[in-house]
Amino acid sequence: MSLRALLFVLLALAAPLLPRPVAAHQATLGVLEFREMRPGAYIGRWTTLPKDSENRIELKMPAHCFLRLPELNCGDKGLVGQMTIANLGEDMSAAIIRVTSLDGKTNSYTISAANPVVTVLGTGAPTLETWLELGKTYVNLGIDHILLGADHLLFVLGLIWIVQGGWRLFKTITAFTVGHSASLAATAFGWIGVPEAPLNACIALSIVFVGVEIIKQQRGEIGLTARYPWAVAFSFGLVHGIGFASALAGLGLERRILPAALLFFNVGVEIGQILFVALVLALIWAHRRLGAVMPRWGVELPAYAIGSVSMFWFLGRLARVLVAV
Amino acid sequence: MSTRLKTTLLTCLVWLAQSGIADAHIVSARLGDFYAGALHPLLTLQDVLTWAALGLLAGSLGAASGRWLVLVFPLGLCAGLTLAVSAGVAPTSPLVDALSILMLGLLLASALRIPVMLVCFIAFAIGMMRGAVNAGELTPQMDRFLYGAGLACAGYVVITLVMALTLTVRRPETAPISSWRGIAVRAVGGWVAAIGLMMAGLSLAP
Numbered sequence: 292m293s294l295r296a297l298l299f300v301l302l303a304l305a306a307p308l309l310p311r312p313v314a315a316h317q318a319t320l321g322v323l324e325f326r327e328m329r330p331g332a333y334i335g336r337w338t339t340l341p342k343d344s345e346n347r348i349e350l351k352m353p354a355h356c357f358l359r360l361p362e363l364n365c366g367d368k369g370l371v372g373q374m375t376i377a378n379l380g381e382d383m384s385a386a387i388i389r390v391t392s393l394d395g396k397t398n399s400y401t402i403s404a405a406n407p408v409v410t411v412l413g414t415g416a417p418t419l420e421t422w423l424e425l426g427k428t429y430v431n432l433g434i435d436h437i438l439l440g441a442d443h444l445l446f447v448l449g450l451i452w453i454v455q456g457g458w459r460l461f462k463t464i465t466a467f468t469v470g471h472s473a474s475l476a477a478t479a480f481g482w483i484g485v486p487e488a489p490l491n492a493c494i495a496l497s498i499v500f501v502g503v504e505i506i507k508q509q510r511g512e513i514g515l516t517a518r519y520p521w522a523v524a525f526s527f528g529l530v531h532g533i534g535f536a537s538a539l540a541g542l543g544l545e546r547r548i549l550p551a552a553l554l555f556f557n558v559g560v561e562i563g564q565i566l567f568v569a570l571v572l573a574l575i576w577a578h579r580r581l582g583a584v585m586p587r588w589g590v591e592l593p594a595y596a597i598g599s600v601s602m603f604w605f606l607g608r609l610a611r612v613l614v615a616v
Numbered sequence: 617m618s619t620r621l622k623t624t625l626l627t628c629l630v631w632l633a634q635s636g637i638a639d640a641h642i643v644s645a646r647l648g649d650f651y652a653g654a655l656h657p658l659l660t661l662q663d664v665l666t667w668a669a670l671g672l673l674a675g676s677l678g679a680a681s682g683r684w685l686v687l688v689f690p691l692g693l694c695a696g697l698t699l700a701v702s703a704g705v706a707p708t709s710p711l712v713d714a715l716s717i718l719m720l721g722l723l724l725a726s727a728l729r730i731p732v733m734l735v736c737f738i739a740f741a742i743g744m745m746r747g748a749v750n751a752g753e754l755t756p757q758m759d760r761f762l763y764g765a766g767l768a769c770a771g772y773v774v775i776t777l778v779m780a781l782t783l784t785v786r787r788p789e790t791a792p793i794s795s796w797r798g799i800a801v802r803a804v805g806g807w808v809a810a811i812g813l814m815m816a817g818l819s820l821a822p
Contacts, residue, residue, distance in 0.1 A: 439648060574773065579782030583683035 321348070322388040325363055325370070327393045333363040333370065340383075349377035353411075371421055374400065375408040375426065391613065425548060426555045431561020436535060437567070442494050442604065443531055444567055449501030449597055450524055451571050453508055453516045464568060466521035470528020471535060472557050478536035479553050485533050488612045494534050495605035497527040502598030509591055535560060649759040653766025656753050658774075662713045662815075663746055667774045669720035669808045670742055673780025674735055674775070676724060676801050681732045682779040685739045690768040690773045692743020697764050699744065700751035708745050710819035716742055718812030724805025727798065743771065 322339035337360075337452025352358045356365040363370070376386055385403035390411065392398075400409035410428075435442055450467065454460045479485045500516075504523075507514040516523045539556055578584065585592065657663035670689065674682040699705050720742075723730065730738075750767055754760060786797050 409763070409777045439651070439681070573777060578686075580688065580780040581679045581683045581776070582782055583686045584680075 297388065305315045311441070317458035321383045323350070323386060324389045324391070326391045327370075330393065331365045331367060331369045333365070334361050335363050336361050338356055347378070348383065351377055368421075370411055372424060373408050373410050374402070376402050379403070379407065384390060410552070416485040425551055429552045430559040430562065431556030433556040433561075434566075435559070436556075437560045437563035440534075442498060442601070443534070445601060446494075446498050446527065446531065447564060447567060448571060449498060449505060450516070450520065451568065451575075452505050452593070453501070453514075454520050456572060456575070459520060460568075463520040463524045464564070467524035467528040467531075468561060468564070470525040471532030471560070474529040474532030475535045475539075475557060475560075476532075476553055478533045479539050479549060483533070488608065488615055489531055489539060490515075490530070492605055492608035493530050494579055495601050495608050497530055498601030499598055499605055500527075502594050502601060505597065506591060509594065628654075641646045644744040649762035650755075650769075652758065653750070653763035653768075654770040655766075657746065657767065657770055659751055659805060662710075662717070663750070664718065665717050665808065665811060666713070666742060666746060667771065668778055669717060669724060669805075670739055671778025672782050672801060672804060672808075673720055673724045673730075674739065675779035676727070676798075677730060677735060679783055681730070681735050682783065684732060684736050685779065686772065686776050688736045689739045689743045690742040690771040693747040693750070693771045694764055694768050695740070696744035696747025697751045697760075697767060698747075700748035701754065701760060702814050705748055708749060710744070711816060713749075714746065714812050714815035714819050716812075718809050718816060721805050721807070721809025721812050725809055727802050739775075746771075750761075 320339065321337060323335060323337050325333040325335040327333050331352075350358065352363065352374055353365065353368075353370070355368050355372070356363060356370065358364075365371070370390060374388060376383075379386070379402060385401060388400045388402065388409065390398050390400070398411070400411065402409055410425075447464070447467070450463055451460060454463050474483070478485070504514040504516040508517050535556075539552065657667070667689075670685070674685045718739075747767065754763055782801060786801060
């Protein structure tokens with residue numbers, strides 16, 4: 292056996308010994324029922340509960356509600372807003388919350404690792420206050436999602452790098468926005484569905500592609516993105532939009548509030564994206580003003596950095612796909 | 617396909633399949649602690665004042681001096697944070713913070729032509745001080761690398777933008793310091809020095 296083959300065998304044998312996250316815990320389900328006794332006032336109790344866990348569960352109700360089981364008082368606004376369990380996974384893996392309103396109608400909401408937050412719209416026609424609350428929640432969520440999503444920002448940064456501002460940049464970013472808005476809506480309404488693992492690998496690959504395009508441009512070649520930036524931005528925008536939908540999918544939205552939530556979420560994403568683009572353009576202007584440019588030997592470093600980080604993500608995500616297969 | 621390539625590919629695949637870092641997906645690629653590091657100094661008066669004053673000072677000295685700080689100041693922040701975390705260096709006192717603001721204000725108001733090396737030294741020293749102070753906000757649950765990256769990025773953004781804006785206000789660079797633009801920048805230096813003096817007085821109050 293050659294040294295190389297021996298090394299391979301040793302690596303293969305050692306691989307299972309590597310530390311892996313331990314996910315084993317007792318799979319338990321809790322059921323909490325709330326019954327409305329008078330407008331906005333509920334009596335609740337756990338009808339199913341993992342053993343001795345009642346005092347440890349951190350149930351979070353909308354901010355205007357006061358909860359001290361069995362009492363839940365939400366005042367005139369009623370039970371409207373987001374509910375979650377802060378320490379889900381410690382004592383229970385999922386919880387079903389049943390809310391029975393005064394008219395006898397019951398709605399069930401499931402909180403789980405995949406659906407960590409549920410949004411309750413309340414019974415009857417939504418009021419202006421409800422819409423404002425919904426708007427505030429989902430605009431913030433959209434801003435949060437884009438600004439905390441390093442992969443999306445890196446892709447936008449790559450586009451700015453290639454297109455370099457002006458009218459072309461406006462068209463490119465608009466095409467990206469149209470692309471991700473369309474696929475976000477299609478995914479949220481259930482018209483299309485893509486498994487998360489390969490999708491995430493594709494998102495990482497889109498950034499690798501942009502990294503390669505930057506290098507091409509710096510070497511004087513005219514790549515696809517430099518030639519048709521809006522088409523590339525639109526195409527990859529479709530992929531990224533499905534990724535944005537994953538943020539909404541975990542919120543257990545009621546069907547009737549989905550269009551509004553989607554709209555507000557998208558507005559939030561756009562606000563975050565505009566802030567990021569403005570910051571990058573301001574920094575480009577500042578660097579030009581200061582004459583702070585990369586030395587000749589380092590011109591390609593940022594593109595390689597973008598490419599390396601995204602390739603790292605891609606390989607990691609690809610490994611997930613392969614493991615799942 | 618050569619045997620070497622096959623062996624390498626197989627080895628990579630096995631390692632990737634087992635690797636603990638292969639969980640980077642759209643959610644876990646999030647950078648919560650990055651923003652904690654970036655936003656904390658922007659919400660602290662001492663940081664905002666010191667960073668802005670340093671940017672004004674470097675910008676008022678011209679692009680040739682200022683452009684070095686694009687790198688030097690974030691590096692100073694990282695060095696201070698690393699030192700504070702690894703060696704347990706205590707954060708500076710409020711008096712030292714106030715005196716550094718006073719010094720920057722006076723330098724700006726006096727419009728002294730400071731050599732590039734000295735500006736870089738001041739920026740690095742102030743970066744280290746502020747980095748060490750910001751390390752105090754690190755909790756055991758936080759990712760130190762992301763927090764430090766956020767802090768350095770915030771330092772880079774603030775110092776770069778303030779320097780460029782100051783340069784724009786002072787345009788053209790050859791304009792005499794007695795021009796109204798130069799006087800405006802020096803007046804801001806006077807205010808910074810006054811705030812530094814007040815903060816020093818407050819920190820000495822019993």
